[in-house]
Amino acid sequence: MSRILIIEDEVSIADLEKDYLELSGFEVEIENTGDRGLERALNEEFDLLILDLMLPQVSGFDICRQVRDQKNTPIIMVSAKKDDIDKIRGLGMGADDYMTKPFSPSELVARVKAHLARYERLVNINTPANDIVEIRGLKIDKTARRVWVDGVEKTFTTKEFDLLTFLAQNPNHVFTKDELFKEIWDMESIGDIATVTVHIKKIREKIEVSTSKPQYIETIWGVGYRFKL
Numbered sequence: 431m432s433r434i435l436i437i438e439d440e441v442s443i444a445d446l447e448k449d450y451l452e453l454s455g456f457e458v459e460i461e462n463t464g465d466r467g468l469e470r471a472l473n474e475e476f477d478l479l480i481l482d483l484m485l486p487q488v489s490g491f492d493i494c495r496q497v498r499d500q501k502n503t504p505i506i507m508v509s510a511k512k513d514d515i516d517k518i519r520g521l522g523m524g525a526d527d528y529m530t531k532p533f534s535p536s537e538l539v540a541r542v543k544a545h546l547a548r549y550e551r552l553v554n555i556n557t558p559a560n561d562i563v564e565i566r567g568l569k570i571d572k573t574a575r576r577v578w579v580d581g582v583e584k585t586f587t588t589k590e591f592d593l594l595t596f597l598a599q600n601p602n603h604v605f606t607k608d609e610l611f612k613e614i615w616d617m618e619s620i621g622d623i624a625t626v627t628v629h630i631k632k633i634r635e636k637i638e639v640s641t642s643k644p645q646y647i648e649t650i651w652g653v654g655y656r657f658k659l
Contacts, residue, residue, distance in 0.1 A: 431456065432546055433458075434459070434480065435461065435476040436459070437460075437485065437490070438508070451539060464485035468496060471497050471501075472496065491520065506541060511530075512530050527545060529541070570591075577637075586633075589629060602657070633647065646658060
């Protein structure tokens with residue numbers, strides 16, 4: 431549910447806007463003074479701000495400028511002032527839209543929805559999706575370096591994570607302990623292949639229902655290990 435902050439000193443207008451937005455499924459907070467509105471806008475996470483120009487303590491222009499210095503939150507500026515200079519100034523400070531009072535509450539809701547949808551599209555375009563490997567109940571988020579088993583997150587050390595990810599990305603391929611050591615530790619084993627065995631054991635304890643009958647990492651006796659699809 432999108433969270434919206436209305437900063438408006440006219441209580442009746444703020445309440446009307448709140449009612450219409452809540453009927454449309456938004457979570458809405460109201461502040462009637464500029465100083466409190468600015469404090470909350472900067473220190474809390476809101477999906478959109480509806481900002482009046484003429485406010486006690488701190489003006490809407492100052493709020494817009496300070497918020498835009500720190501956040502990309504969509505801002506709809508509203509005012510009874512019809513002068514183009516105020517609209518130009520507000521948009522120049524980073525407001526995404528400017529509405530002149532009086533306006534229809536339904537128009538406000540429509541503009542709120544449009545700006546939220548536009549912002550979400552921009553965020554999704556600019557934020558690449560995490561690189562995720564999913565095999566049955568095992569989910570490996572390579573970007574965030576996190577692992578879940580049947581929806582439960584498990585904690586892995588750096589090498590445990592690297593070893594699990596390498597095996598999962600190369601399923602049904604049998605790797606010797608020497609090959610795994612060289613791949614994960616980036617060096618020749620020189621008799622240290624027991625390290626691989628220890629790490630496999632720890633990984634199994636975290637991802638397998640039964641370590642004696644593993645469903646993911648299979649031991650190929652006399653050779654090495656294989657990740658089963």
